[in-house]
Amino acid sequence: MNAKRAFYAFLSLLVPGLGQMAAGAVARGIYILLGTATLWGLTVFTAAQRARFPEQVYGLSFAVLTRLFLAALVTLAVLRLVYEAVARRLFPTDDEFARRVANVLFVVVAVVVFSLSGPMMLQWAVPPGASRSLYTTVLLIMAVVLAGIWWWAVLDAWALAEAKARAEPSPSWNGFIALVLVGTLVLGTRIVGIDLPKAIREYKETGRILGDIVWPWRAAFDYEATELRATALVQAPCPEGETGPPVNEPKEGEPWVVVTPTCGDLSVRDTKGKLQYGTLLHIRGGGFVPGKVVKIKWENPIGNEFTPRGLGPTEIEVGPDGTFESELYIPDVVIPSFAEGPQIHKLHAVQPGALRFTGKLSREMKLALQAMLESIMIGLMATFAGMLFAIPMSFLAARNLTHSLRTSPQGLVGGVFGLVLGGALGWLLARQVAAWLGGLDKAPVTVALVGFVLVLGGAVLGFRLLGAALDRLSRRLPGWANAAIRYGGFALIGAALGWPLGLGYAHGILGIAWDPAEVAAAAPDFARLGAGLGALAWLYLAYRWGDQGVVPIGHWIYTATRTVLNVVRSIEPLIWGLVGVIWVGLGPFAGFIALTIHTIAALGKLYSEAIESIHPGPIEAIQSTGANRLQTIMFAVLPQVLPHFTAFSLYRWDINVRMSTVIGLVGGGGIGFLLIQWIRQVQYEHAGLAVWLIAITVSTLDFVSATIRKRIV
Amino acid sequence: MLRVEHLTKVYDTGTVALKDVSFTVEDGEFLIIIGLSGSGKSTLLRSINRLIEPTEGRIVWNDIDITALDEAGLRRVRREIGFVFQEFNLVERLPVLTNVLAGRLGYVNPWWSLFYYFPPQDQRRALDALAQVGLAEKAHNRASALSGGQKQRVGIARALVQNPKMLLADEPVASLDPVLAHSIMGYLERLNQERGITILCSLHYLDLVQRYATRVIGLRDGRLVYEGTGEDIRNMTDEEFKQIYGEEAQRLGG
Numbered sequence: 028m029n030a031k032r033a034f035y036a037f038l039s040l041l042v043p044g045l046g047q048m049a050a051g052a053v054a055r056g057i058y059i060l061l062g063t064a065t066l067w068g069l070t071v072f073t074a075a076q077r078a079r080f081p082e083q084v085y086g087l088s089f090a091v092l093t094r095l096f097l098a099a100l101v102t103l104a105v106l107r108l109v110y111e112a113v114a115r116r117l118f119p120t121d122d123e124f125a126r127r128v129a130n131v132l133f134v135v136v137a138v139v140v141f142s143l144s145g146p147m148m149l150q151w152a153v154p155p156g157a158s159r160s161l162y163t164t165v166l167l168i169m170a171v172v173l174a175g176i177w178w179w180a181v182l183d184a185w186a187l188a189e190a191k192a193r194a195e196p197s198p199s200w201n202g203f204i205a206l207v208l209v210g211t212l213v214l215g216t217r218i219v220g221i222d223l224p225k226a227i228r229e230y231k232e233t234g235r236i237l238g239d240i241v242w243p244w245r246a247a248f249d250y251e252a253t254e255l256r257a258t259a260l261v262q263a264p265c266p267e268g269e270t271g272p273p274v275n276e277p278k279e280g281e282p283w284v285v286v287t288p289t290c291g292d293l294s295v296r297d298t299k300g301k302l303q304y305g306t307l308l309h310i311r312g313g314g315f316v317p318g319k320v321v322k323i324k325w326e327n328p329i330g331n332e333f334t335p336r337g338l339g340p341t342e343i344e345v346g347p348d349g350t351f352e353s354e355l356y357i358p359d360v361v362i363p364s365f366a367e368g369p370q371i372h373k374l375h376a377v378q379p380g381a382l383r384f385t386g387k388l389s390r391e392m393k394l395a396l397q398a399m400l401e402s403i404m405i406g407l408m409a410t411f412a413g414m415l416f417a418i419p420m421s422f423l424a425a426r427n428l429t430h431s432l433r434t435s436p437q438g439l440v441g442g443v444f445g446l447v448l449g450g451a452l453g454w455l456l457a458r459q460v461a462a463w464l465g466g467l468d469k470a471p472v473t474v475a476l477v478g479f480v481l482v483l484g485g486a487v488l489g490f491r492l493l494g495a496a497l498d499r500l501s502r503r504l505p506g507w508a509n510a511a512i513r514y515g516g517f518a519l520i521g522a523a524l525g526w527p528l529g530l531g532y533a534h535g536i537l538g539i540a541w542d543p544a545e546v547a548a549a550a551p552d553f554a555r556l557g558a559g560l561g562a563l564a565w566l567y568l569a570y571r572w573g574d575q576g577v578v579p580i581g582h583w584i585y586t587a588t589r590t591v592l593n594v595v596r597s598i599e600p601l602i603w604g605l606v607g608v609i610w611v612g613l614g615p616f617a618g619f620i621a622l623t624i625h626t627i628a629a630l631g632k633l634y635s636e637a638i639e640s641i642h643p644g645p646i647e648a649i650q651s652t653g654a655n656r657l658q659t660i661m662f663a664v665l666p667q668v669l670p671h672f673t674a675f676s677l678y679r680w681d682i683n684v685r686m687s688t689v690i691g692l693v694g695g696g697g698i699g700f701l702l703i704q705w706i707r708q709v710q711y712e713h714a715g716l717a718v719w720l721i722a723i724t725v726s727t728l729d730f731v732s733a734t735i736r737k738r739i740v
Numbered sequence: 741m742l743r744v745e746h747l748t749k750v751y752d753t754g755t756v757a758l759k760d761v762s763f764t765v766e767d768g769e770f771l772i773i774i775g776l777s778g779s780g781k782s783t784l785l786r787s788i789n790r791l792i793e794p795t796e797g798r799i800v801w802n803d804i805d806i807t808a809l810d811e812a813g814l815r816r817v818r819r820e821i822g823f824v825f826q827e828f829n830l831v832e833r834l835p836v837l838t839n840v841l842a843g844r845l846g847y848v849n850p851w852w853s854l855f856y857y858f859p860p861q862d863q864r865r866a867l868d869a870l871a872q873v874g875l876a877e878k879a880h881n882r883a884s885a886l887s888g889g890q891k892q893r894v895g896i897a898r899a900l901v902q903n904p905k906m907l908l909a910d911e912p913v914a915s916l917d918p919v920l921a922h923s924i925m926g927y928l929e930r931l932n933q934e935r936g937i938t939i940l941c942s943l944h945y946l947d948l949v950q951r952y953a954t955r956v957i958g959l960r961d962g963r964l965v966y967e968g969t970g971e972d973i974r975n976m977t978d979e980e981f982k983q984i985y986g987e988e989a990q991r992l993g994g
């Protein structure tokens with residue numbers, strides 16, 4: 028028996044999971060094998076991922092991983108043997124608690140051993156020169172995890188065989204799951220690029236920006252600041268023989284600053300980031316308020332003013348006679364590449380004076396408020412427009428309203444012919460009306476609206492009239508006539524559907540303008556093939572429905588509407604925003620279109636679910652008074668769903684406003700547009716204003732809509 | 741005259757709720773349908789105005805084959821058949837008056853009615869009907885604010901404004917207490933006797949059946965198992981009644 032167990036364990040040592048399969052637990056074996064293989068593959072892939080030539084590094088990282096893995100496997104085996112020997116002696120084997128303590132101790136010891144021996148293992152496994160491009164620490168951890176899994180599989184095969192022999196339940200998965208989880212998390216941090224040291228090292232820069240964003244309110248208003256300011260010109264760099272601009276003279280009665288020399292070299296940061304000092308400037312000034320501080324500022328040739336850091340004092344106290352003296356190295360200024368050669372810089376000595384609050388909003392605050400209003404309106408309008416389309420769609424997407432729409436196959440034939448005929452008549456009429464109105468260019472909205480209503484109305488009317496007529500007629504006709512209508516009509520419908528499909532396919536290949544006649548002339552086979560296949564498919568349907576005679580059009584409509592709604596809804600508004608921008612260009616209109624499309628789909632689904640959950644009783648009651656479909660909807664359905672519709676719409680408005688604040692990121696207008704502009708221009712304080720306005724608006728709306736909703740439902 | 745011929749209903753689930761049921765009802769009769777829970781009473785009543793599509797058989801009313809009608813024809817027949825439900829089926833969020841006016845939907849101009857507009861004479865008719873069931877002062881309350889008995893009276897008023905020639909009532913008193921049950925049945929009896937409206941009503945209580953029926957039919961597992969006059973049933977003992985009805989049969993008075 029023991030020999031058999033050892034054999035299974037050995038099989039799992041060769042290939043993890045093989046032993047389990049041999050012992051009869053095939054699924055378990057497959058899971059283990061797949062889990063191990065996936066982890067191996069992911070590790071190799073991750074290690075090679077960021078290298079410059081991944082296809083070469085795959086092999087390398089695989090080799091390194093294998094070596095590390097073997098080392099870990101052996102180390103674990105040795106540790107395990109030692110553990111068995113020591114634990115046997117120290118802990119009584121029958122004590123459950125003691126066994127757990129021993130297990131924890133084993134893990135702790137293993138971690139210590141691997142962290143100590145890790146560098147050695149890496150030394151051995153990683154060929155010189157390759158270490159940089161491979162995530163060696165990750166490889167090491169993963170090798171240990173994989174070795175752990177390997178050993179677990181071996182021990183599991185043994186324990187499993189034992190359990191099978193005694194007809195006990197299979198041993199637990201816990202060890203395997205824990206190891207796979209650790210491996211996945213380690214790989215996950217690598218793939219996501221989580222780098223805690225970097226986050227900690229570089230928080231300072233963020234801190235400053237965050238500060239601006241968290242409290243940007245000083246940028247919301249205009250101020251009048253008075254200050255004493257004196258300026259000196261300095262030329263840099265200073266080629267041989269040049270002297271730079273003339274040295275200032277001290278003046279009486281106003282602030283002055285004298286810098287010597289007025290020509291020098293910039294400080295430079297070398298490749299290691301160390302500063303090589305440039306020319307030392309001597310600064311003298313006067314005419315300032317005694318006892319207060321003067322600030323030194325540098326202005327580069329393109330007009331950016333900043334405080335030089337680490338190059339000399341920048342805040343100097345003015346002496347009792349109003350003068351001061353200081354020194355400063357010429358800063359390291361990054362000069363734009365188009366401006367090579369000597370440039371004139373400015374040194375300012377500035378003493379802040381009084382600051383007055385004007386009570387006026389700053390230009391940026393006004394802009395932000397305007398854009399916020401635009402966002403709210405985009406959200407509001409999109410909600411209304413969305414509701415307008417979502418309400419009729421939701422009736423089509425409600426199972427309990429559509430399922431009763433059925434017809435006979437003959438009725439369907441009549442309906443489809445009526446649809447085409449009515450649609451065509453509507454189209455002709457619409458063209459007439461359009462010509463009379465002066466064409467699409469003269470009155471686009473009216474013409475489009477009239478066309479839409481006429482074509483749709485004609486199609487629906489034709490469908491209903493001819494469908495009902497043929498349905499009634501078919502009851503009086505003998506069986507063979509009905510069969511003729513069915514087969515003939517269906518063949519025609521199929522051909523009519525297949526023909527354009529075939530043409531469309533050919534059109535895609537040909538790449539010529541969409542003109543059915545032209546495409547048909549160029550690729551007659553495709554048209555014929557499409558029509559033939561379509562007719563065949565529909566002939567089959569005619570045969571299928573023949574005897575039973577019920578066509579569930581309601582169910583078709585329901586399924587089609589639901590599918591469209593689901594697809595449209597699963598595409599994020601930001602992506603619809605891109606579509607909107609392509610369609611009507613940058614600006615709030617594009618955002619409105621994006622949000623409207625998404626709102627129609629989202630509200631359509633919510634509304635239709637509200638409709639599906641109403642009490643059917645009132646519908647029956649209204650129907651039994653002889654009411655028609657529309658009356659039933661108005662009297663039995665609408666009163667029941669209206670509160671839900673209102674609640675959903677409010678909820679959607681609140682979502683839409685939130686969405687409209689980001690739709691600007693893709694050019695859809697509103698405050699998002701302003702926000703992304705300010706962020707790109709590094710104006711974090713102004714961006715902070717936008718963020719604050721968004722937060723205030725969204726949370727207010729959130730609260731308001733929640734309160735109203737609570738009252739309604 | 742209503743003729744039900746070989747009516748069979750098989751639900752999509754495969755349940756056979758009615759099996760080859762045939763009977764006739766003369767104009768002006770008060771027919772009561774009895775049967776155990778699940779015996780097919782509701783299915784039968786709903787088939788008559790085609791709230792449920794029968795699977796087989798015909799329903800002929802005053803020489804019109806209801807089962808063969810198209811949608812428009814069906815609406816014209818439905819408006820002359822009132823229906824009273826066990827669960828009242830009022831539209832709870834609408835005012836009582838609008839609920840009653842809904843009974844006129846089959847007669848008025850459908851386009852106007854979509855905006856909840858009804859001609860003055862219809863409004864008067866609705867108020868009259870409410871007065872007849874003693875609820876004139878509740879006309880402008882929401883239907884949800886009424887008690888069960890009041891709701892059922894509104895249900896009757898809604899059927900009344902249809903100016904029906906026939907009234908179908910599916911256990912109209914099953915969710916009401918004994919006193920209310922008698923008052924509701926009293927309304928139905930008055931309609932039957934004063935206006936000559938044919939009534940088909942399903943009921944559970946033997947004493948109500950004995951008190952109001954002019955004819956009785958019994959269903960069991962979807963089959964017609966009993967037919968008798970009001971006289972027959974008044975001469976029936978509780979034991980005989982339980983034979984068709986099963987052990988659940990009871991008297992309202994206890």
Ligand SMILES: Nc1ncnc2c1ncn2[C@@H]1O[C@H](COP(=O)(O)OP(=O)(O)OP(=O)(O)O)[C@@H](O)[C@H]1O
Nearest residue numbers: 751752753755757776777778779780781782783784
């Ligand atoms: N919509 C439905 N779908 C499927 N089966 C149904 C449906 N309605 C009723 N049935 C079944 O048809 C049978 C007859 O039901 P029906 O409601 O007509 O009985 P009933 O005599 O009115 O009972 P009750 O006294 O409880 O109202 C029952 O077995 C029931 O389960």
Ligand SMILES: [Mg+2]
Nearest residue numbers: 781782783910
């Ligand atoms: Mg019932």
